[in-house]
Amino acid sequence: MKTLRARHMTSGAMIGLTYLAAVLATLPLILILWHLLKKGATSVSLAFFTNMPKPVGEAGGGMANAIVGTLTLIGIACMIGLPIGVGAGIYLAEKRITPIAHAVRFLSDVLNGLPSIVMGIFAWEFLVRPAGHFSALAGGAALGAMMIPLVTRTTEEMLRVVPVSLREAALALGYPRWRTSISVVLRTALAGIATGALVAVARVAGETAPLLFTAFGNQFWSTSLRQPIAALPLQIFTYAISPYDEWHAQAWAGALVLISIVLVISLAARFVTRSRFGAPVD
């Protein structure tokens, strides 16, 4: 039998270890942010957002095309990933135990674990090769396909935590099944689903590999969906492996802007989880 003192000491030590683990878990993010701010903040200016890339040796220059390109790609990805993902999530939540549901659930987990470069190859095979050229559409499709499993599973989870009693209350009021699913269950879970969607967006916004041979990158201004388009991660990659110091500085700034976009999206996700009446969902 341990003495009370010994038990207090063990308890104290274990609590200390968990605190340490908690600090270590957030440390990488803090270090990255700190490093990016130190290296990139000086290169971020208004011009960085509004100017086009300049040739080596010329001062100034920005990543306006890459920022717009990344936003365009995210837009395309959402148009593909959200409807399919949310729809599949609703299916899984409604038909929990059918063989098809089991198969879909398993396959979407596999898809979730698929290396992102494979997703790029897939988009290249089906969209780039037949068209004969790289395009924003192909890049967006690759990112959208990556979003599908993420959105599917969060949608399913969020719908499943809506209490059965709410569903029953709606059915007992004479709501048909489909109205119950949409007006009550889906609406109750909406904030959570929106969060999941934004997390998925944040996740794919920084992807580089699937864009290498789909969106390809573009040194010029292009908003055409059928043409190669610039993207922040690609631009950062190109600049970072170049031998020029100015480009290195620009790459740091680009990384800072990219992480800021992801951070803003994550904050937006936190914001929408507050329901219409101000009560946080989680």
Added chain:
Amino acid sequence: MMPHVVTPRPAATETRESAQPEKACIVTRHLTAYFGETPAIKDISTVIPQLAVTAIIGPSGCGKSTLLRCLNRMHETVPNARVDGDVEILGSSIYGEGTNATAVRRHVGMVFQRPTPFPTMSIEANVAAGLRVDSIQRKADQKEHEIVEEALHRAGLWDEVKDRLTESAMGLSGGQQQRLCIARALATRPRVLLLDEPTASLDPLSSQKVEELVYQLRETMTVVIVTHNMQQAARVSDRTAFLLAGELIEFERTNQLFTAPKDPRTEAYITGRFG
């Protein structure tokens, strides 16, 4: 606290008996309800009278709630659950061919054990939810305002919520939420109201309010209430059904069932020898 004495309100029961010859409201014929292959209630044939409160009592797991949920076709919403036999409400079979479960549920109100306000809707929208089934309307019109107000009055909640109709229903207390659910059920003017242990999760004062409400509702509708609480059954009901292991053991006038039960099992239960 209310006095825990098993005494029906004799005055009320007697005047009602003399004033109104009893008409049938709900008729069940060989009603058997299964979960998978296990029957939860077995071959129940009975008649529930109109414009009266009928209580269903019995130990946990005896099939009280299942019986109730067969009366508005909620039982079949559970996976692998099914129903045999028939239920007739006000002369028409609710399990008949061509009868739509959704339509049945619109005419038979139901309130559950735990309050179930819709969390994304305001107080007003909650009460109006049953009225909006046929439309996708979000804003209330004049007629709807009136119906909502009347339903809240009847549920005894109007004075407490009239200044906060557009606020979230989640801000109400448990007792208020439950009366909101009753108002929601009343708004569609059902002929029959089913209450599944409506006071089980409420404090004594809120329970008392709900009981008083149930007592008043019998003037305009048929009420069937499932309860764990025998005192409650005695207080609010005209008739009481005793269920045991899925079988209907005894169904009598409440004062008779509690004072002179015919079946020894009923007597054993109401005197607290089991359950």
